[in-house]
Amino acid sequence: MxxxxxxxxxxxxxxxxxxxxxxxxxxxxxxxxxxxxxxxxxxxxxxxxxxxxxxxxxxxxxxxxxxxxxxxxxxxxxxxxxxxxxxxxxxxxxxxxxxxxxxxxxxxxxxxxxxxxxxxxxxxxxxxxxxxxxxxxxxxxCEPLGVALGTLEKANAKFGQTLLIMGAGSIGLCMLAAAKAMGMEKIVVCATTDKRLKIAKKLGAYATIATKEQDLMSEMKKIHPEGTDVVIDATGIEECIQNCLKLTKKGGYFALAGYGRGKVMSIRIDDIHVNNLHVVGAGNNWNMHKKAVELMASGTVNxxxxxxxxxxxxxxxxxxxxxxxxxxxxxxxxxxx
Ligand SMILES: [Zn+2]
Ligand SMILES: [Zn+2]
Missing domain, CATH: 3.90.180.10 (Medium-chain alcohol dehydrogenases, catalytic domain)
Structure with a gap:
């Protein structure tokens, strides 16, 4: 063969x-x-x-x-x-x-x-x-959509909550499509350039931020003034993760969904400790392909x-x-x- x-x-x-x-x-x-x-x-x-x-x-x-x-x-x-x-x-x-x-x-x-x-x-x-x-x-x-569904589940994402997705690769975009279908609100997608953010806009992102051209922190302050309920990093990049910790609402969820490639990074401990953040790893997702195919077949997620x-x-x-x-x-x- x-x-x-x-x-x-x-x-x-x-x-x-x-x-x-x-x-x-x-x-x-x-x-x-x-x-x-x-x-x-x-x-x-x-x-x-x-x-x-x-x-x-x-x-x-x-x-x-x-x-x-x-x-x-x-x-x-x-x-x-x-x-x-x-x-x-x-x-x-x-x-x-x-x-x-x-x-x-x-x-x-x-x-x-x-x-x-x-x-x-x-x-x-x-x-x-x-x-x-x-x-x-x-x-x-179905496989990447399943990864997105598993990540949203681990991040305790709920109907009506706000969401920030760091990274507009196919996993980031799958998360957007799934989060829209489940009724999350004011979903923001960030990437370095707006090359892929156009697709995020087409898929119904409330806002997109191209971090090379726009200031992430001040833009997010305008969109989610109290911080974001659920933040997902789909990049594995140190600076992105540090920013995500600062942008998560007090008591909110931050999920790591990007490969770290063995890297070690520094974080500001109080961003997690004082703000009572739930930080979850979402690198392994299973048993989601059935759900993914059902959502596709029904047209809920296209x-x-x-x-x-x-x-x-x-x-x-x-x-x-x-x-x-x-x-x-x-x-x-x-x-x-
Ligand atoms: Zn894959
Ligand atoms: Zn076993």
């Missing part, structure tokens, strides 16, 4: 590899769409633990083509999306529903081969049917406009280059197979 393989950090090739055989409890998917995520760039660059050589790709949709256990045969031929989490299902974490804390947790696209290929192997327990009215390309975006470029797998270099350079109008590139 055709697949894109990261041989080692920085070295990526289109190769002919063996079609994987599903073990008992697993299903083989004929991949129909695989989206390029900014996290894939971190895997390509070696900034995130991964098992090389690796086929990356964790945002996907497809059709079940084979199963490893006869009792799963009913899945064959179904349009699906699925969880990327391979876990033991037996430990206390798994049994309490906290799959990703399992010591055996391995994520498809990171520790196991992912979706930049014609076929992919996925555990049957994580499969979810993709309704006919959701396209394969749109279905591949993020189809995020797909700015569709490509063939053979054009992977072009796709990666687009994801790195993020030209004007670019949100997401999706491989269609």
């Amino acid at each position: 055709k697949s894109v393989v990261i041989e080692k950090p920085g070295v990526m090739n289109l190769k002919d590899t063996n079609i994987p055989a599903p073990k008992p409890g697993f299903a083989r998917i004929k991949v129909k769409a695989a989206a390029i995520c900014a996290t894939d760039l971190e895997v390509i660059d070696g900034n995130i633990p991964a098992n090389y050589p690796l086929i990356p790709g964790h945002e996907w949709s497809g059709i079940v083509d084979a199963v490893g256990s006869p009792e799963d045969e009913a899945w064959i031929g179904k349009r699906v999306i699925g969880s990327n989490d391979v876990v033991c299902l037996k430990c206390d974490f798994c049994r309490s529903g906290n799959w990703r804390y399992c010591k055996d947790f391995e994520e498809i696209g990171f520790k196991r081969n992912g979706a930049y290929a014609e076929y992919l192997v996925i555990p049957v327990y994580g499969l979810c049917e993709l309704p006919e009215n959701v396209s394969f390309a749109h279905g591949a975006l 993020i189809e406009c995020f797909i700015s470029n569709t490509l063939k797998l053979e054009e992977f270099e072009k796709g990666i280059d687009l994801a790195r350079k993020r030209p004007e109008g670019f949100v997401k590139a999706v491989f269609l197979l």
Whole structure:
């Protein structure tokens, strides 16, 4: 099968590899769409633990083509999306529903081969049917939408509350779309330039702030004078996180949803301590893909406009280059197979 393989950090090739055989409890998917995520760039660059050589790709949709256990045969031929989490299902974490804390947790696209290929192997327990009215390309975006939903849940986000999203990458924009759908108010999206803020405006952001041109603190003082109920950092950048802590309303929630890449930073302790902030990590989200696909199927959240470029797998270099350079109008590139 055709697949894109990261041989080692920085070295990526289109190769002919063996079609994987599903073990008992697993299903083989004929991949129909695989989206390029900014996290894939971190895997390509070696900034995130991964098992090389690796086929990356964790945002996907497809059709079940084979199963490893006869009792799963009913899945064959179904349009699906699925969880990327391979876990033991037996430990206390798994049994309490906290799959990703399992010591055996391995994520498809990171520790196991992912979706930049014609076929992919996925555990049957994580499969979810993709309704006919959701396209394969749109279905591949269930994963980032699920991340956004998980983050909003961890940040205790509620109907009618104000929200500030730092960063207008695809996760930041997914959060905006989900927060709008759940009835959050006066949602502000910040990014360094207004290149992607135009999309945020189109999606219904109450205000956008381009921090290179506008003063973040004084603008926010005008929009949310008492501070913001829920603040989410989707950048992982020290200065952004420090600002977020200052912009969260007293007693409010601040969620960290950006990769820190091992960095250490300084914070003003009293921004958290005196203001009774709830600071939560939101880097791991699971069991949200089902909710995401339901929201897409019902039309409650429509993020189809995020797909700015569709490509063939053979054009992977072009796709990666687009994801790195993020030209004007670019949100997401999706491989269609
Ligand atoms: Zn992703
Ligand atoms: Zn477990």
